[in-house]
Amino acid sequence: MDKRRNIAGTAFVLAVAAATLWVVFRGRDWGEVWAALGRARAGWLAFGAALAGCFIALEALGTCLILRTLGRPTPMAHCLGFSAAGFYFSSITPSATGGQPAQVFYMARRGVPAALGTLDMLLLTVSYQAAAVLLALAAWLFRPGIVPALGVGLGVLLLWSGSVNLLLTAGAAAFLFRPKAARRMGLWVIRLGERLHLLRDPARIREKLEAHLAEYRRGSELLGRRWWLFVLVMGVTVGQLLCQYLIPWTVYRALGLSGAGALQIAATQALVSLAVGALPIPGAVGASEAAFLTAYRNTFGAPLAPAAMVLCRGLSFYLPLAVTGASTALLHLRTRPKSS
Numbered sequence: 471m472d473k474r475r476n477i478a479g480t481a482f483v484l485a486v487a488a489a490t491l492w493v494v495f496r497g498r499d500w501g502e503v504w505a506a507l508g509r510a511r512a513g514w515l516a517f518g519a520a521l522a523g524c525f526i527a528l529e530a531l532g533t534c535l536i537l538r539t540l541g542r543p544t545p546m547a548h549c550l551g552f553s554a555a556g557f558y559f560s561s562i563t564p565s566a567t568g569g570q571p572a573q574v575f576y577m578a579r580r581g582v583p584a585a586l587g588t589l590d591m592l593l594l595t596v597s598y599q600a601a602a603v604l605l606a607l608a609a610w611l612f613r614p615g616i617v618p619a620l621g622v623g624l625g626v627l628l629l630w631s632g633s634v635n636l637l638l639t640a641g642a643a644a645f646l647f648r649p650k651a652a653r654r655m656g657l658w659v660i661r662l663g664e665r666l667h668l669l670r671d672p673a674r675i676r677e678k679l680e681a682h683l684a685e686y687r688r689g690s691e692l693l694g695r696r697w698w699l700f701v702l703v704m705g706v707t708v709g710q711l712l713c714q715y716l717i718p719w720t721v722y723r724a725l726g727l728s729g730a731g732a733l734q735i736a737a738t739q740a741l742v743s744l745a746v747g748a749l750p751i752p753g754a755v756g757a758s759e760a761a762f763l764t765a766y767r768n769t770f771g772a773p774l775a776p777a778a779m780v781l782c783r784g785l786s787f788y789l790p791l792a793v794t795g796a797s798t799a800l801l802h803l804r805t806r807p808k809s810s
Contacts, residue, residue, distance in 0.1 A: 480562050480795065483752050506725065506777035514724035518785040521713040521720065528710035529553040529594065532703045533573075536590045537582060539699050540692060548580050551801040558794040561787065564750040570595065570796075579805035587780040589690060592642050593700065597744065599639040603632060605711055606744040609737035616738050620765055624745050627761075631748035712787060715739040718766065721781045730769050738765050759783060 532550035537544045552573045570591040577587035602796030606628070610617055617625060656674070664672045695697060715736040722735055742765045746754040762779045770778040 476631070478601060480791075483562055483755050483791070501559065502773065504776055507780065510721075510724040510777075510781060511726070512724075514720045515785065518697065518717045518720035518724070519780075519789060521717050522785055522790050524713040525710055525786075526550070526553045526557055526794070528551075528706050528713065532594055532706045532710075533590055534595070535702060536593055537586065538656065539696055540586050542582050542586055544580070551797065552576055552580075552795040554575060554797040557790060558798045561791050561794075564752055565748065576801055585799070589693065589716065593693065593703060594707070595642045596639055597700070597703045598640070598711075601704060601707040601711055602740075602744055602747065603635050603639070604714070605708065605740045606632065609733060609740045613737040616734075616741060616765075618766065619742050620741060620745070624742070624761055624764055627745040627749075628741060629688045631744050631746070634748040635744065650713070660791065668797065689755050709742075711740070712736065715743065717786045718762075718778070718782050721778050721785065724781065725770070725778060726776055727770065729776070735766075735769065738769070741765070755787075758787070 508624075527550065530553035532545060533549040533552055534544060534546055535685045555576050556569040556573040558569075560566035562568065573591060574584055574587035577590070578584050582584050582590075617628075622626065660672055660676055663675075676745075689767035715733060716739075718739050719732045719735040722730060742758075742761045749757050751757055759779055762782060763775055766778065767775050
């Protein structure tokens with residue numbers, strides 16, 4: 471992986487986060503914000519941090535289940551490393567485009583064929599996108615009062631992101647269960663690279679692609695016969711997303727508030743996460759903070775909303791970003807190819 475690009479991505483996320491905080495807190499009474507942060511109950515914040523850890527661990531569990539079904543049983547510790555790398559690279563690249571290639575990369579370093587790693591990522595993508603849309607739809611159906619409270623801007627983003635998610639889900643499912651589509655795409659990329667004179671040995675690359683696709687095809691056919699695996703992974707993914715959606719509720723309780731239930735706050739977060747998820751911004755930084763202040767202004771109240779936003783984003787994004795960044799650096803060193 472390109473070290474300079476990773477550092478630049480992380481620096482960009484932190485710079486945008488700093489600019490966002492400056493805009494949010496400009497003209498506010500910092501003493502009031504610090505007082506609110508100081509009053510937060512440590513036990514509830516620890517619960518929120520544990521939920522963030524469960525978010526990553528449940529994706530790792532999904533990977534373990536898929537790889538075992540594909541005939542490549544992998545220790546949970548290794549799957550945790552893949553999941554952490556996915557979170558980190560998703561957070562520092564636009565539209566989370568770097569997460570899945572990074573996971574396939576580190577799987578290959580651990581001996582998992584790239585074809586099977588790709589199948590794992592496609593199945594997780596289908597499950598994740600489908601679960602996000604289904605949970606947002608459930609929030610809209612069973613808590614209809616939330617959508618008007620989001621305002622016009624977030625409402626438009628919600629429709630846009632929901633449509634994008636459905637298209638991505640359909641595309642990923644097509645590649646997952648239609649190996650011929652994956653082969654056509656791969657050959658098209660090779661032909662394009664050949665025309666642009668970017669490939670030194672197209673024939674060798676084509677040969678390697680066919681070998682990968684043969685294994686990909688076998689894995690795809692196996693997944694097609696094990697339909698129950700998709701149901702199982704969907705259940706794990708729903709649990710994973712609920713862990714993330716409940717973090718604002720732990721912050722709500724940490725600030726000593728009551729009145730709004732866990733389901734109400736989780737339903738709001740399901741809609742907010744879907745609304746900002748398709749934006750081409752690393753980690754949706756800036757957009758997530760602004761969306762939080764809009765969606766939760768009545769839940770937390772104007773005086774506490776900024777402090778709540780800092781705690782919620784800290785627990786759900788910035789703390790995991792730091793932990794997974796360190797974990798990924800360690801994984802990179804441990805799986806570095808030995809020089810002969």
